[in-house]
Amino acid sequence: MREQRRRIGLRAGxxxxxxxxxxxxxxxxxxxxxxxxxxxGLGGSIEEIQEMARDEGQVNLVIWSGxxxxxxxxxxxxxxxxxxxxxxxxxxxDMIDLLATGEYDGVSASGNASVRLMERGDVxxxxxxxxxxxxxxxxxxxxxxxxxxxxxxxxVPHGRGPNLLVFRTDVVPEETNSWNVIWDAxxxxxxxxxxxxxxxxxxxxxxxLKATQPDLGIEDPYQLTQEQFDASVALLKEQAPNVxxxxxxxxxxxxxxxxxxxxxVGTTWPYQVNLLTADKVPVKAxxxxxxxxxxxxTWMIYSEAANPNCMYLWMNYIISPEAQAKVAEFFGEAPVNxxxxxxxxxxxxxxxxxxxxxxxxxxxxxxxxxTGDCGGTEDDGTCVTQEDWKAAWTEIRG
Amino acid sequence: MSTVDPELASPVxxxxxxxxxxxLHRHPRLRLAGLLAGPVGWxxxxxxxxxxxxxxxxxxxxxxxxxxxxxxxxxxNFRNLFERDVFRNVTWRTVKMAGLVTxxxxxxxxxxxxxxxxxxxxxxxNILVVAVLMPLWxxxxxxxxxxxxxxxxGGVLDWALGxxxxxxxxxxxxxxxxxxxxxxxxxxxxxxxxxxxxxxSSLLEASADLGAKSFRTFLRVTLxxxxxxxxxxxxFTFSLTLGDYIAPGLITSxxxxxxxxxxxxxQALPAAAAFTFVPITIMLVYLLIARxxxxxxAL
Numbered sequence: 110m111r112e113q114r115r116r117i118g119l120r121a122g123x124x125x126x127x128x129x130x131x132x133x134x135x136x137x138x139x140x141x142x143x144x145x146x147x148x149x150g151l152g153g154s155i156e157e158i159q160e161m162a163r164d165e166g167q168v169n170l171v172i173w174s175g176x177x178x179x180x181x182x183x184x185x186x187x188x189x190x191x192x193x194x195x196x197x198x199x200x201x202x203d204m205i206d207l208l209a210t211g212e213y214d215g216v217s218a219s220g221n222a223s224v225r226l227m228e229r230g231d232v233x234x235x236x237x238x239x240x241x242x243x244x245x246x247x248x249x250x251x252x253x254x255x256x257x258x259x260x261x262x263x264x265v266p267h268g269r270g271p272n273l274l275v276f277r278t279d280v281v282p283e284e285t286n287s288w289n290v291i292w293d294a295x296x297x298x299x300x301x302x303x304x305x306x307x308x309x310x311x312x313x314x315x316x317x318l319k320a321t322q323p324d325l326g327i328e329d330p331y332q333l334t335q336e337q338f339d340a341s342v343a344l345l346k347e348q349a350p351n352v353x354x355x356x357x358x359x360x361x362x363x364x365x366x367x368x369x370x371x372x373x374v375g376t377t378w379p380y381q382v383n384l385l386t387a388d389k390v391p392v393k394a395x396x397x398x399x400x401x402x403x404x405x406x407t408w409m410i411y412s413e414a415a416n417p418n419c420m421y422l423w424m425n426y427i428i429s430p431e432a433q434a435k436v437a438e439f440f441g442e443a444p445v446n447x448x449x450x451x452x453x454x455x456x457x458x459x460x461x462x463x464x465x466x467x468x469x470x471x472x473x474x475x476x477x478x479x480t481g482d483c484g485g486t487e488d489d490g491t492c493v494t495q496e497d498w499k500a501a502w503t504e505i506r507g
Numbered sequence: 508m509s510t511v512d513p514e515l516a517s518p519v520x521x522x523x524x525x526x527x528x529x530x531l532h533r534h535p536r537l538r539l540a541g542l543l544a545g546p547v548g549w550x551x552x553x554x555x556x557x558x559x560x561x562x563x564x565x566x567x568x569x570x571x572x573x574x575x576x577x578x579x580x581x582x583x584n585f586r587n588l589f590e591r592d593v594f595r596n597v598t599w600r601t602v603k604m605a606g607l608v609t610x611x612x613x614x615x616x617x618x619x620x621x622x623x624x625x626x627x628x629x630x631x632x633n634i635l636v637v638a639v640l641m642p643l644w645x646x647x648x649x650x651x652x653x654x655x656x657x658x659x660x661g662g663v664l665d666w667a668l669g670x671x672x673x674x675x676x677x678x679x680x681x682x683x684x685x686x687x688x689x690x691x692x693x694x695x696x697x698x699x700x701x702x703x704x705x706x707x708s709s710l711l712e713a714s715a716d717l718g719a720k721s722f723r724t725f726l727r728v729t730l731x732x733x734x735x736x737x738x739x740x741x742x743f744t745f746s747l748t749l750g751d752y753i754a755p756g757l758i759t760s761x762x763x764x765x766x767x768x769x770x771x772x773x774q775a776l777p778a779a780a781a782f783t784f785v786p787i788t789i790m791l792v793y794l795l796i797a798r799x800x801x802x803x804x805a806l
Contacts, residue, residue: 205574206773229573306770352760354678357770362757369659371678480572496571499774504593506762506770 148233148410151417155239159189161418167192168419171207171216173406173440174360175380176267181435185426191419199358200307201476202499205231214414215423217267219404220255220477221309221331225495227258232409234261239421242428245446249467254484255477256407264409265424268433270442270462271403271473272305272313273394275382276374277367288317288397290374292348299351303363303375306355308495308502309476312402313376314341314348316474320399330402330474332483338493338501345505355506360384367392379441379462400472437462558787565780574774584781594767598785601764604680605748608687609695609741615688616695616740623696624703639696647690648753654686655757683758687748694743702736702805703729738802745793749786 152158170177174197182193196213198204201222208216208231218226226232237243243265250256250266257263276285281298291302292314304310315330318340327337353372356363364384366372382394408427410420426432433449436442443464444450450459463469477484483492531538568581588594623635642650657663658677668675676682706729714724752765762770764786772779797803 202574202774225573229575355760357756365655365659369661371660478572494571495574496569496775499574499771500778503762503767503771504591506760506767507593507596 148412148414148417151421152239155241158239158418158421162416162422163190165416165419166190167194168215168416168423169194169196169213170423171196171198171204171213173198173217173219174358175440176217176406176436178435178439180439181432185423185432188426189419189422191416191422193423197358201309202307203358205229208232208411211411211413213411214416214420215264215408215410217406218264218409219406220475221495222478223255223263223407223409224478226409227263231412232263233412233414234258234263235265235410235421235424237262237265240265240425240428242425242446245430245448246428247445247447247465250405250445253405255405255475264407265428266445267406267408267427268437268440268442268444269403269405269470269473269475270379270440271396271401272376273379273382273401274374274397275303275367275377275385275392275394277370278391278393280370280373283393285393286395286398288313288399288401289321291376292317292344294347294351296351298374301353301371301373302348302351303366303372303377304348304352304355305376306357306506308498309402310376311338311341311345311498311501311505312474312476314344316402317399318344329484331477331479332486332492333479334491335493338497342501342505346507349505349507364388380439383439383441396473400474403470403473403475405475434458437464561780561783564777565784567777569775569777576776584778585784587778588781588785593762594782594785597762597764597767598789600680600761601749601786602789604684604687604763605745607684608691608748609744611684611688612692612695612744613699613737613741615692616699617737620696620699620703623700625706636700639693639700642689643693650690651686651754651757654682654689654754658682658686658758678758678760680759680761683755683761686754686758687751690754691744691747694747695737695740698736698740698743698805699733702733702739706732735801735805738797738800739805742794742797742802746786746790749789 152161168191172195177195201219204222312330319327325337354366368390385392408424414420428446430448433444433446434452437444438453443462479495479498481494482489565584566580568577623632664675714728750765752769755763755766768779768782
């Protein structure tokens with residue numbers, strides 16, 4: 110009896126193995142589809158898109174926290190009949206993964222995601238004829254390497270901003286204006302640093318080294334030679350024991366830590382500064398003298414979007430002056446449609462956030478993907494790749 | 508007789524049904540297969556199948572630029588596990604934490620379970636069982652976030668320990684150890700309680716009759732008999748700590764096995780899959796030892 114039972118078990122096991130193999134084989138065969146440009150199911154004219162969007166009734170977005178707040182998403186729903194469903198991405202890597210699930214229609218991609226998304230074929234080029242507001246977008250932000258390919262725009266710009274140095278003014282002197290408060294090995298705030306938890310933060314070390322160690326010859330903080338990369342990683346490893354908290358894109362976590370005083374200085378997005386200020390926490394945020402990293406984001410459409418018409422309407426809506434005014438103020442970034450500047454509640458928002466002051470952005474290095482050929486300027490193998498950045502980040506965290 | 512012969516009601520149908528049941532009666536193996544096909548199939552395909560896919564994924568590589576999985580066989584992911592210190596450090600840190608949490612839970616659970624099983628009245632016992640189970644009804648996330656608030660600067664712990672001049676390092680491995688010990692305690696109490704309840708009173712009485720003092724009885728009779736139950740409970744506390752990634756992410760800036768897998772899963776899926784085999788292997792070894800210690804009979 111025992112022997113028999115064992116044999117049945119063995120047979121069932123083998124059967125299961127075969128079945129599992131079949132599942133795997135089926136899974137491997139399916140993903141050869143390259144984004145070929147035209148999106149299935151998209152209307153041919155603006156009227157047709159509006160018509161078809163009513164049938165779709167929804168749009169599913171992967172966003173940076175705070176990019177589709179009710180205060181403007183609801184207006185969109187009223188105008189178009191498309192309900193806005195959102196999923197926050199914690200990092201650019203996270204957003205790429207989310208979009209690849211095929212469950213979403215679009216994404217607000219930063220440069221380090223958008224370049225890879227275009228390469229992967231996960232996003233499609235857009236027909237700007239069908240996005241009337243595109244004409245109002247600042248020319249300087251159109252057709253950049255992070256939002257277009259071979260002269261074809263992939264999506265619409267959303268807004269741009271810097272990663273800031275934030276600190277509690279009751280602990281850190283008000284006039285602080287240098288990143289050395291987070292990089293100094295014997296800094297007075299060590300143990301209470303709040304650091305963004307993603308490999309892209311290696312670029313922040315590179316920005317600091319670019320200013321403080323010119324011998325390294327760092328030009329672009331995202332395209333680093335092995336020597337420059339090693340120096341940045343060494344700096345980060347030195348910093349790691351002093352970090353009180355790494356925040357993995359989890360806005361609420363960082364806000365709570367600054368509120369309780371567990372963190373007193375760190376890197377942040379303007380969004381958290383807005384939230385903390387609204388909570389009456391004494392914080393100040395600055396772009397330090399060494400310059401900083403930042404982002405210039407793009408709304409992109411998934412190449413096999415289930416609701417392409419709603420997504421097109423969303424892309425058109427989000428760059429309208431009304432929506433841009435709300436988005437820019439809510440998140441704390443510069444709008445890309447300067448017609449928004451007359452509509453912001455704080456009438457000086459655009460000048461506060463340097464929307465039209467190009468010189469101010471010179472030392473803001475927008476997130477992009479590190480590549481072996483240094484962003485196309487050198488031979489392959491000169492620079493350290495994204496894969497190595499990711500591996501190094503695990504090591505830095507220890 | 509009032510029962511109607513089914514064969515009279517519908518001769519053809521009944522004939523088929525009877526023949527089928529006779530057929531099954533004669534072929535017990537087929538009967539068994541039919542019964543178990545559903546649940547076993549689910550176990551094999553959904554559970555072992557996904558483990559198998561995990562193993563396959565760990566043998567692939569990724570495109571260094573786009574991070575897409577490339578279906579080319581390689582052992583690099585496993586080689587990295589051995590060659591890069593960080594994986595060893597993280598594994599050791601996690602195992603250490605799991606061991607300490609298990610130890611703390613065992614020490615805490617034993618007296619509670621002992622009281623419940625052998626001292627308390629029936630009524631008190633029922634109340635205590637409910638009290639032990641109650642935290643399991645609350646969401647894990649709520650409990651983890653609640654602990655985050657308590658451990659934060661100016662939180663309950665600071666307030667309670669401050670007057671004694673103790674500056675408790677809230678967001679640290681000590682804090683995480685506290686959180687884990689709290690979270691998994693019921694999983695230890697319940698098996699130990701069941702083990703103690705099964706313990707025959709006659710053995711304890713016999714020990715007393717033979718002149719053993721209560722401490723000696725505890726050491727020589729109670730503990731050896733209940734030990735398998737403690738090991739059974741430790742399977743839960745140990746494995747749950749080994750795989751958790753939410754509490755470490757909320758409470759400390761240190762990396763644990765779960766947080767590393769979580770953070771690299773997207774851009775280095777094969778490497779994450781390979782690392783998954785570390786806790787799986789540890790748990791397999793742990794279960795083998797637990798079986799030796801007769802823990803499975805105490806479950």
